[in-house]
Amino acid sequence: MVAWRYRAAGRAMRLYARIVRPRTFGVRALVLDPAGRVALVRHHYIDGWYLPGGGVDRGESADAAIRRELIEEVGLRAVTIAGLLGVYHNRGEAKDDHVVVYRCVVDDPAALRAADRREIAEAGWFSLDALPDGTSPATRRRIDEHRAGAHGIGRW
Template identity: 50%
Template sequence: MAVRLWGGTTLGVRAIAFSEERILLVRHTYVSGWHLPGGGVNARETAEAAARRELFEETGYEAAGATRFLGLYFNPAMAGRDHVALYHVPDCVPRRAFRANREIAEIGLFAPDGLPEGTTTATRRRLAELFEGLPPDECW
């Protein structure tokens, strides 16, 4: 969930995270499809710290090194005021076993050319921007 920051604007984060050259995706309990892990930025928290925290909270995986900011996207589907900061996590490692919960039903590691059925359009677009050099779309 995105946290209110100023004037009704919300800020969320997502991570394109890799483990052993596979992309880590999550399937939520409350919305269909496979998504990049992420969530809201808390008060007094940087976007990068939020991306690392959300990655761990949702999947049990932890960033093993530096992350790279990829862009800031407008998400018009969220009341017309949400923005998403996207980070690249080139290497992450499991730190605790995943257990399905009220928010995340399932996680999976997938080859870039073998994404599961139901991978969201936004997720596919962000991966194409990273892998194929497509110009970033300003909307999530």
């Protein structure tokens, strides 16, 4: 019941972005557990699997934003930021979005869950070589960069 509201809100936000074209600043986390699996989320408002993350609020640092997003979306509080994967420019869906992707690690994979059930339909750990069907192309590119030991920059 709540999912349709988030899906409608997501469509409205994408329509707004096409009209206004605001510049936004976001963060994502490539979170790995001790087994080397990556945490992915599936939202109610858009199809596919993605790295957890979201927008940076006014007056908030990027590292504070990713910590907040990991708590809000997937319930991960004990996260170590291991470094930066890259900084990307997303022009998809009429966006003008800059995204900072952090490499993060957790010691307790059991803590991962869909913390905000209104936004997150599902959260899970996945082997880097067995990602779920529907994993977004940008998410796959970020994971490939990580596997190659590369630092990303440029196109989302």
